[in-house]
Amino acid sequence: MTLPFADIPEFSSQLTGRGPAEDIISIIKYIYIRYIGSALAENVWYIISTIISISIIIILTILIARLVNGLLEKQIPKIVESSRLGKEFDETSHAMTRRLIVAAIYTVGILMTILLIPSLNRIAIAMLVGAGVATLAIGFAAQDSLSNIISGIFLAIFKPMRIGDYVDFKGEYGYVEDITLRHTIICTWDQRRIIVPNKLMGSDFIVNWSIGNPETVWPVNFGIGYSSDIDKARSIITEVAESHPHVLKEKGINVRLIELGDFAMNLRLTFYAPSRGMAYDAGCDIREAVKKRFDAEGIEIPYPYQNVIIMKQPVEASSCPVPENDHSQEEEQAN
Numbered sequence: 001m002t003l004p005f006a007d008i009p010e011f012s013s014q015l016t017g018r019g020p021a022e023d024i025i026s027i028i029k030y031i032y033i034r035y036i037g038s039a040l041a042e043n044v045w046y047i048i049s050t051i052i053s054i055s056i057i058i059i060l061t062i063l064i065a066r067l068v069n070g071l072l073e074k075q076i077p078k079i080v081e082s083s084r085l086g087k088e089f090d091e092t093s094h095a096m097t098r099r100l101i102v103a104a105i106y107t108v109g110i111l112m113t114i115l116l117i118p119s120l121n122r123i124a125i126a127m128l129v130g131a132g133v134a135t136l137a138i139g140f141a142a143q144d145s146l147s148n149i150i151s152g153i154f155l156a157i158f159k160p161m162r163i164g165d166y167v168d169f170k171g172e173y174g175y176v177e178d179i180t181l182r183h184t185i186i187c188t189w190d191q192r193r194i195i196v197p198n199k200l201m202g203s204d205f206i207v208n209w210s211i212g213n214p215e216t217v218w219p220v221n222f223g224i225g226y227s228s229d230i231d232k233a234r235s236i237i238t239e240v241a242e243s244h245p246h247v248l249k250e251k252g253i254n255v256r257l258i259e260l261g262d263f264a265m266n267l268r269l270t271f272y273a274p275s276r277g278m279a280y281d282a283g284c285d286i287r288e289a290v291k292k293r294f295d296a297e298g299i300e301i302p303y304p305y306q307n308v309i310i311m312k313q314p315v316e317a318s319s320c321p322v323p324e325n326d327h328s329q330e331e332e333q334a335n
Contacts, residue, residue, distance in 0.1 A: 053116050061109030065102050072098040092163045092179055096156035099181050144199070148182045151198035155179055161201075161208050166276060168207035169196065173276070189277070209276045215248065217272055218279035220287055223264030225300035230257060230265065233299050237269050240289045246282040248272040264302045 156179065161167055166175045167186065174188035184201045186194040209216065224233045234255045241253050251272035259266040269286065273279035294301055 050116060054113055057109055057112050057116070061106060061112075065105045065109075068105060069098060069102050072101060092159060093156050095163065095179060096153065096181075100153075103181065144197070145182065147199040148197050151202035152179060152181045152184075154202055155184070155198060161206060162210075165208055165210035166214075167209065169194075169201075169204070214275050215251070215272055216274075216276045216279045217270055218276075218283050220269045220271075220283045221258075222267045222269065222287075222290060223261070223301060224267065224294070225302045226265060228265070228299045230267075232297065233267060233294070236293045236297060236299070237267065237286075237290055240286050240293060241269055241271050244282050244286055246273050246278040247286075248274065263304050 155161070161176055163176050163179060166173070169186060172186065172188055172194055174186045174192075174194070177185040177187045177193070179185075179198075181198075183198055184196045186196060188194060222233070222237060224230070237255045238253055241247050242249055247253065248271070254270045256268055256270075257265060258268045271279075271282070273282055291301070293299075
């Protein structure tokens with residue numbers, strides 16, 4: 001039996017002459033090795049080489065980013081000290097510059113990874129072709145993240161606050177622990193960490209206690225009874241304030257009557273302290289010491305109270321008529 005493809009030179013060389021079955025098997029092996037096997041081997045090798053290349057890029061990107069971050073963290077302060085940048089390039093600018101450079105390294109690594117993957121490469125080319133629509137879509141999806149990054153850069157440039165500054169933000173007092181590309185960390189007096197997005201820090205109202213002169217004017221209010229001696233109370237408050245180590249006596253201490261309230265005459269002490277934290281501590285200590293002195297000197301600290309008058313009303317006589325004694329039955333029994 002002669003096979004139909006026996007006359008083809010490429011296949012005729014594979015014929016064994018041992019019969020049609022052996023010849024067919026031999027030709028199938030040849031086709032698999034020549035065409036299918038080589039294609040599979042080529043695809044497998046391409047996939048393996050792509051995976052290896054991507055892995056190398058990822059590892060190198062991470063290593064380079066960490067190496068650069070460590071070098072910048074150590075070397076930038078030395079460069080700043082030896083240059084004319086001085087006070088303008090503080091810890092906030094240092095941290096933001098370091099993070100921007102590291103972010104750029106990661107961005108380059110991601111772009112190189114995209115270029116190595118054909119499917120992602122085609123998507124990237126399509127996005128470049130339709131750049132207008134793609135830019136709008138990406139911008140809308142990443143609006144908050146981009147706003148936070150841009151606000152973080154503005155915070156580092158214009159410095160409404162810096163790392164280490166003491167601030168009041170939405171009723172929370174603490175110091176700025178860190179400013180990242182996305183958020184700002186505020187450590188409060190009770191060691192809570194408040195994570196605030198940078199766009200809020202750039203658009204909301206902030207009280208910075210560290211800008212300019214850190215000295216603080218601090219008020220403490222006291223109420224005394226209307227029968228108490230105002231001059232004596234003022235003298236006690238002044239003596240207690242002058243004895244506290246955190247009070248800047250040379251800046252002046254004032255005690256004034258600010259209100260004649262419903263229950264008390266209200267006096268206000270104002271004093272200077274080196275910082276807001278010291279002022280708060282001094283205010284608590286002075287308030288306690290004045291209370292003890294007032295008790296010892298017989299000065300009343302009034303509080304709101306009410307007089308409750310209970311009136312006793314006489315019990316009214318019953319409106320029901322009292323029945324008269326019926327003597328008719330007694331008379332009948334007597335008869």
